[in-house]
Amino acid sequence: MASGMVGSFQLMKSLNKSLILNVIRLDGPISRAEIAKKTNLTPPTVTNLVAELLASNLVIESDLGTSSVGRKPIMLRIHASAFQVIGIDVGASHLKLVSTNLNAEIQETLLVKMPNPITAPSFLELLIHSVDTLLEKSQLQKDTILGIGIGMHGLVNPKQGVADYAPNLALRHIPIREKLETAFNLPVEIENDVRAMALGESWFGNGQGIENFICVNVGMGIGAGIILDHKLFTGASFTAGEIGHTTIEIEGPKCSCGNHGCLQALAAGPAIASRVQEEIRLGRESLIAELVHGDVEEITGETVHQAALQGDPLAIEALKNTGRYLGIGVANLINILNPSRIILGGGVSKAGEFILGPMKETVEKRALNSASICEVKLGDFGTAIGAATLVLQKLFMPEYSNGDTRGTERVGLQ
Ligand SMILES: [Zn+2]
Incomplete structure (x- = not known):
């Protein structure tokens, strides 16, 4: 006793x-x-x-x-500059690393291209090597680093520190925390990339001071990070916010998850590209075909945006439809959780008014309550900053942390 x-x-x-x-x-x-x-x-x-x-x-x-x-x-x-945190964004094709001070201000960055396909052991080796490179580049003393945070795409178990499923790398059950903690003897926090981005926006971005908001990322896939009462909401098994796989059209196109008509299969970057490819194959005239020199396979969401900027009707129509689908997804979110703000991130959100206009219109029509809609503040390194914030949260607000409780003894907090 x-x-x-x-x-x-x-x-x-x-x-x-x-x-x-x-x-x-x-x-x-x-x-x-x-x-x-x-x-x-x-x-x-x-x-x-x-x-x-x-x-x-x-x-x-x-x-x-x-x-x-x-x-x-x-x-x-x-004493913001006395300690540093490392944040890593594991995306579909690249690792983005940052070292920051205690205010999450970036000190150094590193971008690493990942080979594809890649095995779990070589992925972990690449992660470790990349952290080593960042440490060297930023000339950091390891004893002033408080920890490493990771925002990983796909399904993540923050308690166990494991990436359960990373669809873009086709990998399952990657023991990230265990490997990195052994390699660096530093506490390691891991969370889904969009959830990390939402946390970063909550502490340092356009979600600062906002009690209830949702960060929606639209890129290769679609996901959301939900902040309720200033806290990241993860659900019973850490998949809260997977709006990319909510059904928008029962008979819609097949999704990577196996179902039909998911939001992601209608509005993510690859979905925009494939809708346009189909139209062009059916004989529709478009500047998009010229931009890829007739190689329809080369069309991406980005090409469609380029063509839209030059006034191409097919491109404008494709982005408008994307905006409508996103609007339905966002209106559903607003009706379920009643956030006061929606923060948009990811490559597709860069298409600006072509998508935002029709999206806002649809939200206004279908949501019972209004919510302000804006873009992320933290930009391309937002997920990496959010990943660093996972470590900061453990230091400043341990009761909010979903990870395990070790680590803060480094600075005498335990
Ligand atoms: Zn799906």
């Missing part, structure tokens, strides 16, 4: 420390007295825990604040 009490005291202490740390992150520079007010902790507790945070170098004292009575208080802020 005694050891149990010691254990719960330790846990309480580390949670209180994270709580203080997070208040300093959100409201710093801030005085000890203000922290006590905001956290409802006693001033002596705050003083003790702040002393430990100062000793760990996570927090530093900054300028003096203002006070109407008595002497000016010493202000505290996060």
Whole structure:
């Protein structure tokens, strides 16, 4: 019993420390007295825990604040540059790596092309080699790195740290955490790529301060990351947000999942390309055919966008239909979860008004409540920044973390 009490005291202490740390992150520079007010902790507790945070170098004292009575208080802020985090986006064809400071500001980036096909062991080797390259490139000391976060496409189990199914690499059950933790002796967090992107937008992007929003990524596939009450919602087995596989047309085209008429089979990049290819094969005249010099197989979503910019009717029509399908998917999301904002990311969203216009129109018609619709703020490295945020979340808000609870002892939080 005694050891149990010691254990719960330790846990309480580390949670209180994270709580203080997070208040300093959100409201710093801030005085000890203000922290006590905001956290409802006693001033002596705050003083003790702040002393430990100062000793760990996570927090530093900054300028003096203002006070109407008595002497000016010493202000505290996060020592953002004292530690780094590594974030990795595992997409369909590339690895994108970033190293960031504690504010998720990018210090260094690395883009690595993945061979395809690839086996699970060579994929893991490539991941490890890429992290090594990034460390070298950014001349980081390993003892100031707090952890590695990974946003992986497909189905992911963040608790076990395993990528269950990565469709674009045709791989299953990749033990990412186990391999990377062994290789680097650093805590490793893993989450689905779109879910990571949503978390990044929530902390540092267009979702900042928004209680309920949904990040929808439209690229090679379609997925969503759902933030409810400022927290990433993952569902019972981590697949919440797989809107790409919701049925939009019962008799629609076949999807990679085996069903027919999924949103992804109608509105993702490859779906736009294949609809256009079919029309051209049936004899429809279009600038798109010229752009690929008659090789219809070479048509991509990007080619269609290029043609639309030059006024090609087929291209404009294809993107308009895509916008309508997306609008139906998004309206369904709004009707189920009533978010106040939808944030769009991914390659297809770059087609701008050609898709956004008809999409917004459809949403207005079909959703019972309105939600503002905007694009992601964090751009091409958004998923990698989101992956880094997984590690930051474990440090600042461990109670929100879906990963395991190890790791934060590096900075004395456990
Ligand atoms: Zn499907």
